[in-house]
Structures are given as structure tokens and as C-alpha cells.
Amino acid sequence: MTKVLISGASVAGPVLAYWLKRYGFEPTVVERAPALRHSLGGHAIDLFGPAMEVAERMGLLTEVYAARTGTKTMTMYRPGRPPIDADVDRLAAGISSRHVEIMRGELTKLLYDASADDVEYIFGDSIASLDDDGEGVDVTFEQGEPRRFDLVIGADGLHSNVRRLAFGPEASYLKYLGGYLAVYTVPNYLGLDGQMLVHPAIGKLVGTYPVHQTGQARALFLWRRPEPLSYDYRDVDQQKDLLRQEFAGSGWEVPKLFSYLDEAEDFYLDSISQITLDHWHRGRVALVGDAGYSPGPAVGGGTSLAMVTAYVLAGELASYADPVAGLRAYEDQVRDFVLENRKVGPSMMKALVPTSKAGVWLTVHALHLINKLPTGLQNLVTRQSLGFAKALDSIELKDYQPSKVG
Numbered sequence: 435m436t437k438v439l440i441s442g443a444s445v446a447g448p449v450l451a452y453w454l455k456r457y458g459f460e461p462t463v464v465e466r467a468p469a470l471r472h473s474l475g476g477h478a479i480d481l482f483g484p485a486m487e488v489a490e491r492m493g494l495l496t497e498v499y500a501a502r503t504g505t506k507t508m509t510m511y512r513p514g515r516p517p518i519d520a521d522v523d524r525l526a527a528g529i530s531s532r533h534v535e536i537m538r539g540e541l542t543k544l545l546y547d548a549s550a551d552d553v554e555y556i557f558g559d560s561i562a563s564l565d566d567d568g569e570g571v572d573v574t575f576e577q578g579e580p581r582r583f584d585l586v587i588g589a590d591g592l593h594s595n596v597r598r599l600a601f602g603p604e605a606s607y608l609k610y611l612g613g614y615l616a617v618y619t620v621p622n623y624l625g626l627d628g629q630m631l632v633h634p635a636i637g638k639l640v641g642t643y644p645v646h647q648t649g650q651a652r653a654l655f656l657w658r659r660p661e662p663l664s665y666d667y668r669d670v671d672q673q674k675d676l677l678r679q680e681f682a683g684s685g686w687e688v689p690k691l692f693s694y695l696d697e698a699e700d701f702y703l704d705s706i707s708q709i710t711l712d713h714w715h716r717g718r719v720a721l722v723g724d725a726g727y728s729p730g731p732a733v734g735g736g737t738s739l740a741m742v743t744a745y746v747l748a749g750e751l752a753s754y755a756d757p758v759a760g761l762r763a764y765e766d767q768v769r770d771f772v773l774e775n776r777k778v779g780p781s782m783m784k785a786l787v788p789t790s791k792a793g794v795w796l797t798v799h800a801l802h803l804i805n806k807l808p809t810g811l812q813n814l815v816t817r818q819s820l821g822f823a824k825a826l827d828s829i830e831l832k833d834y835q836p837s838k839v840g
């Protein structure tokens with residue numbers, strides 16, 4: 435049986451493990467976190483058309499729908515004018531034929547549960563070294579004993595460890611999109627129910643949305659910055675200070691949201707950056723999901739990309755007797771989809787975080803218009819104002835009938 439080591443147990447990792455196991459491979463998943471992330475932790479993510487199709491093929495559609503965040507309305511605030519309410523489902527319909535918003539932790543839990551019975555999961559460890567001799571890969575771990583695998587796949591996110599080990603330092607293919615994002619938990623002090631609030635300004639966007647399962651809410655900040663910030667990624671207090679400096683003097687709900695910043699235990703801050711590699715395997719080591727082609731956190735539909743590409747990778751591996759031929763076929767299958775989706779992040783940044791007063795006006799008025807038009811025209815305006823055609827739907831999923839088992 436072909437032994438496949440997968441680094442990362444979030445979205446791409448468990449989807450890949452599930453399908454590989456089904457096709458007769460022997461997957462092992464190693465995850466750096468000591469346990470599965472809390473199912474209600476993290477941020478809200480979107481599953482669009484083909485990713486919903488993958489969930490359906492995994493028999494998870496009912497569970498995915500049941501776990502929806504329930505956000506129905508996006509309320510956009512405008513200085514000196516009444517706020518505008520937009521129907522979230524109608525907005526999403528302009529991007530994809532199907533859409534569900536779900537907390538990332540809940541999705542991970544569903545994907546893990548679907549695969550955990552017959553896949554080996556190792557938590558609290560990380561790959562320390564990889565040695566691909568052309569016939570297999572010798573792997574050492576930070577904690578566990580060395581092992582040999584036929585293939586190693588990095589599904590370990592934007593700052594992938596496998597990518598660093600096999601493709602070199604990330605600076606050479608991390609493309610900064612000119613902004614940052616921060617997210618953390620706050621009490622639902624506004625009593626939000628099925629409603630996300632956003633406040634756009636020049637170069638800045640603040641939002642808050644409820645997490646109905648916990649009774650709490652999240653604060654979300656996006657802002658533009660020509661040059662990347664310099665900070666210690668382990669120093670959360672320093673990062674909180676950077677956020678405070680960036681939004682100093684801001685009105686609306688910002689002072690109140692900041693009053694919960696000190697106590698936030700799940701504070702997250704990162705640059706909005708893409709991975710721009712053009713090849714996703716070297717010998718017997720390959721990348722999938724954010725590790726290979728993050729379109730930019732919060733602006734690019736990375737979760738759908740991760741689910742879809744993991745499905746394709748497993749299917750292509752199962753279609754070839756030679757695993758390296760399977761990896762090549764995987765690259766060919768996902769290339770156009772990945773490149774199309776690379777355009778989404780910059781467009782979305784432009785729409786969400788405009789750089790001028792006119793840009794803010796356009797964003798607000800596009801929303802206003804979308805809300806008032808009949809559905810067909812709404813879809814058109816959504817696509818026009820975001821500047822990309824249905825990139826997330828631009829892949830036809832094969833119904834893989836593996837010719838090779840394991």
C-alpha cells in the first residue's frame with residue numbers, strides 16, 4: 435500500500451486523508467497542534483459550489499448545512515447616512531452557485547470525524563527533515579521516531595513547514611497584497627443575531643459578527659499598508675499594540691471592540707499575502723491548499739480551494755500507478771483553477787478596503803444597488819464590482835474511478 439504522510443489537519447489535510455483512504459492508500463496525518471482545534475474556534479469561512487460538491491460526495495452535506503453560521507444580513511455603516519442592509523445569500527449568489535458560511539473549527543471537526551476511524555492522526559508533532567531519494571521519502575519528526583513514506587504532502591497552511599523544507603524559504607513566493615487582517619473573540623455585547631456589521635473607511639474596514647453556538651462574537655479588522663509590518667510573530671502583545679496604533683482615533687464600535695483586546699486569547703494577526711508558486715510538487719513531496727496557493731486569508735475563498743484541490747490530488751494519485759505521475763496530473767488539473775483564483779484576492783481587497791473616498795462610495799453604493807436589483811442583475815453587479823467572474827466555480831470535478839488501488 436502506498437504510504438502518504440500529510441502535514442496539517444485543518445481542511446485540505448483531512449479531505450485528502452479521507453479520499454486517499456477510500457482509494458486504498460495508507461495516509462498518516464501529522465498536526466502540530468496538540469489536539470484538534472476547538473470546533474467553535476477560528477473564523478467564519480465560506481464553502482462555495484465545488485467545495486460543497488466535495489462535502490456532498492463525502493456524505494457531509496447535512497452536517498455542513500446544520501453547522502451554518504446563520505449570518506443572513508450584512509449591515510454596512512456610512513458616515514452621516516443610515517446603514518444599508520444586504521442579504522448575504524444574494525451577495526454570495528453573485529460569486530458562486532452554492533454557498534455556506536461555517537466556522538472553520540466546525541468544518542475541521544466534521545472532516546476529521548469523517549476520516550479519523552481509519553486514518554492515523556498524530557497530534558503535537560511536526561516534520562523536522564525530509565530526504566527524498568527518488569524511491570521514497572525518509573522523514574524525521576520533532577518528537578516521534580523517523581519513518582519512511584512513499585509521498586509527503588504539505589497541507590500545513592500559508593506558512594507551510596513542508597514547503598519551507600522542500601521548496602525553500604517562503605520569502606521567495608509569498609506575495610504581499612498590501613494589507614493586514616486581525617481577528618479576535620469579543621462578547622456579543624450588541625446582541626447580534628444573524629447579522630454582520632461592517633464599517634468601511636479609506637484603507638480600513640472593521641466588522642463584527644456573532645458566533646451563535648458560543649453566544650460570543652468576533653471582531654475583524656482589515657487595513658491597507660504599503661510596506662509589510664515588522665514584528666515578532668510570537669509576541670501577541672506587540673501585535674495587539676500594532677492593531678491599536680493602526681486604528682487609533684477610529685470611531686464607530688472600535689473603542690468598544692478594543693476594550694476586549696487585552697483579554698482576547700485567540701488573537702490572530704497576519705499579512706494578507708498570497709503564495710505564488712507555479713509548481714506544487716518536487717519529486718515525491720507536494721503541496722495542497724493554502725500551503726501551495728493561498729489566495730490570501732479572508733479575501734480569496736481559500737477554504738473552497740483547499741477542499742477542492744485535496745479532492746483532486748487524491749483522485750489523480752489514485753488514477754496512476756506511478757505516484758509521481760499522479761502528482762504531475764494533479765498539477766495539470768488544478769493549475770487553471772488556482773491561477774483564476776489568484777485574481778480574487780486583489781479584487782476583493784479593492785472592494786472591501788478601498789483606497790479613496792470615491793472607492794468607499796463605490797463599495798457602499800454597489801451594495802446598495804445589489805440589494806435593490808432583481809436577482810439576475812444582482813449577480814451581474816456583484817461580479818462586476820468584485821472584478822472577477824465565477825473563479826470559485828471554475829472547475830469541473832471528475833468522478834474518479836481509481837484504476838489503481840493504493
Ligand SMILES: Cc1cc2nc3c(=O)[nH]c(=O)nc-3n(C[C@H](O)[C@H](O)[C@H](O)COP(=O)(O)OP(=O)(O)OC[C@H]3O[C@@H](n4cnc5c(N)ncnc54)[C@H](O)[C@@H]3O)c2cc1C
Nearest residue numbers: 442444445446466480590591595723724731732735736737
Ligand atoms: C482570519 C481569517 C479569515 C479567513 N476568512 C476566510 C473566508 O471568509 N473564506 C474562506 O474561504 N477562507 C478564509 N480564510 C482562509 C482559510 O482559513 C484557509 O484558506 C483555509 O483554512 C486553508 O485550509 P488549509 O487546510 O490549506 O490550511 P490551514 O487551514 O491553514 O491549516 C493548516 C494546518 O496545518 C497545521 N500546521 C501548521 N504548521 C504545521 C507543522 N509544522 N506541522 C504540522 N501541522 C502544521 C496547522 O495547525 C493547521 O491545522 C480565512 C483565514 C483567516 C486567517
